[in-house]
Amino acid sequence: MNTWRxxxxxxxxxxxxxxIESAEVEARWMLxxxxxxxxxxxxxxxxxxxPERAVARLTSMVERRVAGEPVQxxxxxxxxxxxxLLVDRRVLIPRPETEIVAEIALEEAVRLGATRGKRSSWAATDTDYYLADLGTGSGALALALVDELPRAQVWATDVSEDxxxxxxxxxxxAGTAAARVRLAVxxxxxxxxxxxxxQLRLVVSNPPYVANSEIVSLPPEVAGHEPLEALVSGPTGLEAIERVVVGGAEWLEPSGAVVCEIAPHQAADAVGLALDSGYEQAFVRRDLAGRxxxxxxxxGVGSSRWPTSSTSTQCSSDSVTEQPR
Ligand SMILES: C[S@@+](CC[C@H](N)C(=O)[O-])C[C@H]1O[C@@H](n2cnc3c(N)ncnc32)[C@H](O)[C@@H]1O
Structure with missing residues (x-):
């Protein structure tokens, strides 16, 4: 072995x-x-x-990958x-579907009066409303929010110190915008x-939502390497979602909203839970794969603008409607 090639x-x-199916692209990333x-x-x-040390580092990376560790x-x-984002075994690897959670949260923030703008240099102290990202892990959602909401302060929490x-x-x-994120354990x-x-305008969360009985069906790359407490919620899988939704009803401003990632099969239960907890409107939106x-x-619904065509199940206190695609 003589050259980079x-x-x-x-x-x-x-x-x-x-x-490994994507061997070509992964080899290039590692190089x-x-x-x-x-x-x-x-x-x-x-x-x-x-140089020798690059060869040694690459050898170790390939060995870890061949042993089944996620490429991330x-x-x-x-x-x-x-x-x-830096990621290691202490945090869940941020998923593409969670990028949609961020997008929907940004849309909700705008609906609630926030101004959206890219990569602002606004000072840390110049904020005028509060958001929370519960179970922040790597900080992905919190950072995506401050990145595009110049006047937001985000409380990012996790039970895991790691x-x-x-x-x-x-x-x-992450630059100056990150000064508007407060971490709390x-x-x-x-x-x-x-x-x-x-006082919270918006609560965003991607909580654990795998049921205990579903652990066996997780891919080995996930179950064997990602933190189980980031994935598994309890006997039903809905426990953490319930904590976020029920708690949100107490911690939000009267017109505030919760945006929470769920598993596709939990849609009806999650909507029911929200309506039972006193939310005026609850519905589920789809990810890019249509789930x-x-x-x-x-x-409380100050200005009611129903979401766009990615919406699936819409419910208000007495109706459940399938949105036409
Ligand atoms: C599915 S991961 C999401 C991580 C990150 N928000 C993301 O989307 O990539 C769930 C996170 O919730 C945290 N978590 C689990 N139980 C929690 C609890 N009781 N209170 C707060 N956070 C908790 C885990 O440590 C983990 O970081």
Missing amino acids: DLCDDARRSLAAAG EEVSGYEPAELFRNGADRP YVLGHWSFRRLD ALAVARANLAG GSWFDALPVWLRG DRVLVARL
Whole structure:
């Protein structure tokens, strides 16, 4: 093995031999990681000889991947919307469906009067409403919100100190907007200061929603490497969603809303739970794969703008309607 190109070929062959379908692209990602090159630079410098430590690092990455570790942990970072987040075994790997949760949360914030704008340099103290991201993990949702809502302050909580350490590192690398994220440890709303009760405009969460009995059906790459407490909720799978929805009714402003990721089969239960908890409107929106994925529960409906065609089940206190596609 003499050149970057040889190293890449070798990595690709090892990954492919281990049955990894995307061996080609993963080998390139790993090469970019150990070389520090952009893709075009890697191509241009492909005939150069890599330093020993890059070879050693790549060998270790390939071994970890071949042993079944998710490529995101092997690389040590992963993208979420416009962010590049550090990820390791202490946190769930941010998923594409959670990017939709962020988008829907941003839309709800705008519906509730927030101004949306990209990558603002607004000062940390210049905020005028509060949001919460409960079970923040890597900080993905909290950072996506402050990234686009220049006047929001987001309370990002987790029961796991380990997860919050990763979130803290991500805040440090996310620029000035991250100064508007406050981290707090504790179980769901218990992590928040009491003065926030009744003051939250929006509660966003991607809580654990796998039932105990479903653990066996999780892919080994997930069950064997990602933190189980980030995935598994309890006997029904609805326990954490219930904590978020029921707590939201106490902690939101009178017109506030909860935006919460759910599993597709939980849609009807989640909507029922929200309506039983006193929310005026509750419905579920779909992810990009067309699966019911995001519960939106509005406590009081100031301005009622029903969502667009990605909506599936819509319910208000006495109706359930299937939205035409
Ligand atoms: C599905 S992960 C979501 C992580 C991140 N928000 C994301 O979307 O990538 C669920 C998160 O909830 C946290 N969690 C589990 N039980 C909790 C509890 N009782 N209170 C607060 N957070 C909890 C886990 O530690 C984990 O970080």
